[in-house]
Amino acid sequence: MAEQSSSPAEFAVFDRDLDAAWTERYLQCPRLAVDTEAMGLIHGRDRLCLVQIADAEDRVACVRIGLGQTEAPNLKRLFEASTVEKVFHFARFDVAALAAGLGIAVDPVFCTKVGSRLGRTYTPRHGLKDLVMELVGVELDKGAQSSDWGRVEELTDAQLAYAANDVRYLLPARERLEQMLRREGRWDLAQRCFQCVPVVAELDRQRFHQIFEH
Numbered sequence: 001m002a003e004q005s006s007s008p009a010e011f012a013v014f015d016r017d018l019d020a021a022w023t024e025r026y027l028q029c030p031r032l033a034v035d036t037e038a039m040g041l042i043h044g045r046d047r048l049c050l051v052q053i054a055d056a057e058d059r060v061a062c063v064r065i066g067l068g069q070t071e072a073p074n075l076k077r078l079f080e081a082s083t084v085e086k087v088f089h090f091a092r093f094d095v096a097a098l099a100a101g102l103g104i105a106v107d108p109v110f111c112t113k114v115g116s117r118l119g120r121t122y123t124p125r126h127g128l129k130d131l132v133m134e135l136v137g138v139e140l141d142k143g144a145q146s147s148d149w150g151r152v153e154e155l156t157d158a159q160l161a162y163a164a165n166d167v168r169y170l171l172p173a174r175e176r177l178e179q180m181l182r183r184e185g186r187w188d189l190a191q192r193c194f195q196c197v198p199v200v201a202e203l204d205r206q207r208f209h210q211i212f213e214h
Contacts, residue, residue: 008164009058015153017072018053022061026078028076029055031085031110033170036094036162037149038101043205048101049149051075054167062163065101072102079106087174088177089128089166091194096201109197112170116175118193132169135176140165188212 012022033054034043050061051072063075079086079098091111099102116126123130124138129140140167147159181187193208203211 001056008054008168011117011164013160014061014063014070014129016064016066016075018061018063018078018214020074022073023078023123024153025059025202026053026055026061027084029084030057031087031174032078033087033167033174034094034106035088035163035166035170036097038097038178039148041093043100044094044165048097049152050155050163051098052163052167053078054164056169058168060168062160066152067150070101070103072104075102076104076146079104081197082108085110086110087170089170091130092201092204094169095197096204099201100205105198107198110174110196111194112173112177114193114197115174115181118190119177119180119184124207128166131173134149135173136169138169140169 006203014022018026035052036048037050038046038048047067048065050065052060053063054060060122063072065072075098079085085108087110087147089111090113091106091109095106097107098106112128112131113126117132120126120131120134125131127140132138132140141162149155178187181190203209
């Protein structure tokens with residue numbers, strides 16, 4: 001039976017940027033789970049509202065992005081650090097959102113959705129809820145997924161809990177996916193796909209679609 005989500009070991013909410021202490025703490029990690037919330041799915045029209053981060057010790061930070069904000073120096077330093085792998089689910093959206101909203105060029109990247117499509121070829125279900133259920137044994141509550149993230153200073157406890165849970169289980173899911181991809185001889189291919197994510201994200205931002213089609 002699947003477990004229900006519990007509370008994070010440590011949880012903090014910041015306005016506009018991470019503070020120095022959390023930035024330094026996260027910079028010591030080999031990898032971090034990252035997610036974003038926005039007003040919609042169109043980069044340049046729908047603004048970035050929230051950035052969530054979690055480490056392997058279940059320490060979660062949510063950064064509320066202000067209306068009109070265009071930079072966050074500590075987030076930029078962290079997400080561009082070559083020593084820290086950033087783990088996303090559907091990374092092409094989040095990488096594009098961070099570039100469009102805050103001018104951040106995220107690298108290196110691991111995408112659990114890409115990893116799932118390459119490794120879990122026995123199922124068509126590659127959404128985060130299904131992935132976490134199978135690989136981590138936790139049932140995510142997605143009830144707050146479609147909500148007004150623009151009211152950043154008044155986000156509800158339910159919204160913040162949803163945002164936190166979207167990153168808390170990415171790192172264990174990533175480990176399971178790496179084991180699966182190595183077992184099936186697809187790990188090198190997956191890594192090359194992850195290296196392509198920033199390029200695909202940039203194509204999305206510039207509204208180029210299906211450029212590799214005939």
